[in-house]
Amino acid sequence: MDTPEKHCKIWAVGGGKGGTGKSFITSSTGTCLALKGSKTILLDADLGGANLHSFFGLNKPRYSLADFFEKKIPLQDIMVQSGVANLGLITGSIGSLDSESINFAQKQKLFRHIRALDADHILIDLGAGTHINTLDTFLLADRMIVVTVPEITALENMYQFIKSVYFRKMKFIFKTYDLNTTIQDTWKNRASHNIRSLKDLITHLRESSEYIRDIFDREISGFVVHIVLNQVRTTRDILVGENLKSACMNFLGLKVVYAGYCRQDEAVHENINNKEPFLIFNRISPVVKEIKTLTDNIITGTHLSVRKDLVNGSLSQIL
Numbered sequence: 001m002d003t004p005e006k007h008c009k010i011w012a013v014g015g016g017k018g019g020t021g022k023s024f025i026t027s028s029t030g031t032c033l034a035l036k037g038s039k040t041i042l043l044d045a046d047l048g049g050a051n052l053h054s055f056f057g058l059n060k061p062r063y064s065l066a067d068f069f070e071k072k073i074p075l076q077d078i079m080v081q082s083g084v085a086n087l088g089l090i091t092g093s094i095g096s097l098d099s100e101s102i103n104f105a106q107k108q109k110l111f112r113h114i115r116a117l118d119a120d121h122i123l124i125d126l127g128a129g130t131h132i133n134t135l136d137t138f139l140l141a142d143r144m145i146v147v148t149v150p151e152i153t154a155l156e157n158m159y160q161f162i163k164s165v166y167f168r169k170m171k172f173i174f175k176t177y178d179l180n181t182t183i184q185d186t187w188k189n190r191a192s193h194n195i196r197s198l199k200d201l202i203t204h205l206r207e208s209s210e211y212i213r214d215i216f217d218r219e220i221s222g223f224v225v226h227i228v229l230n231q232v233r234t235t236r237d238i239l240v241g242e243n244l245k246s247a248c249m250n251f252l253g254l255k256v257v258y259a260g261y262c263r264q265d266e267a268v269h270e271n272i273n274n275k276e277p278f279l280i281f282n283r284i285s286p287v288v289k290e291i292k293t294l295t296d297n298i299i300t301g302t303h304l305s306v307r308k309d310l311v312n313g314s315l316s317q318i319l
């Protein structure tokens with residue numbers, strides 16, 4: 001029989017900018033999965049500013065990831081019930097520990113323990129920024145999700161986040177397959193090969209060697225970043241997701257999935273302040289359906305059908 005860890009999918013939710021709705025999206029997609037009957041665990045890895053418990057009206061739990069690292073308390077014992085059936089929560093609230101002080105071996109150990117938890121889905125809420133620990137945790141996940149709002153500063157930060165993650169992934173690939181010398185030699189002669197970017201470099205290497213092409217195909221095929229736009233106000237905002245898709249393809253040669261969006265809705269803010277889990281206490285907000293759509297799209301790796309939504313008029317409700 002398969003062990004639970006074979007089925008367990010780890011989701012990581014990140015993005016460059018603070019306050020875009022990472023924790024809201026993590027708590028809501030997690031609730032959505034739990035309501036579907038999947039055993040789900042939320043892990044708050046925003047070590048400096050853990051607040052995922054607040055989205056469920058909970059006080060700060062007694063134990064946190066610091067106790068896992070420092071006192072070797074098993075994750076299962078750190079987990080508390082969120083109040084939603086099938087949904088547990090592990091908090092990252094840290095006193096003496098910060099994200100700078102966790103090394104790669106500790107992160108790998110944490111992931112081994114996470115994968116051994118009895119769950120179908122484990123969702124990790126990352127803090128803002130592109131700290132190396134955040135990037136590495138993001139890269140270790142099976143489902144990578146970035147959340148942004150459709151504002152120029154947030155979009156820039158998100159693009160920078162995706163780029164940093166992609167570069168870090170490439171660095172791992174080059175190291176793992178002992179390609180560093182080949183890369184450096186090619187880069188030294190980049191002018192003669194007309195190479196001006198990482199995308200050009202990858203294209204050149206793929207074309208010059210079947211061996212390297214196979215490595216990239218294998219390693220990059222599973223590298224899928226899902227974009228979620230939050231707090232959208234207009235149809236134009238929704239289309240920003242399409243532009244992000246094109247930008248990642250054109251400038252990085254990277255395929256991303258635009259999984260969905262959530263509109264700006266005062267009800268979200270109210271539920272948080274009232275200590276009510278949004279999806280449990282709010283059945284009428286259009287955001288509920290939007291969360292369900294984006295969760296399904298992330299599970300299946302499906303692009304949001306923006307054109308279909310535009311044609312059937314469901315987007316016009318926002319205008």
Ligand SMILES: Nc1ncnc2c1ncn2[C@@H]1O[C@H](COP(=O)(O)OP(=O)(O)OP(=O)(O)O)[C@@H](O)[C@H]1O
Binds near residue numbers: 128231262263267287
């Ligand atoms: N769709 C939405 N509609 C209205 N308000 C929203 C929506 N999503 C999030 N918010 C508001 O934005 C605030 C910030 O959201 P959240 O805490 O999820 O952001 P975050 O990206 O996790 O921030 P941080 O980087 O600080 O961890 C929430 O407290 C909520 O009031």
Ligand SMILES: [Mg+2]
Binds near residue numbers: 046126127
């Ligand atoms: Mg947060």
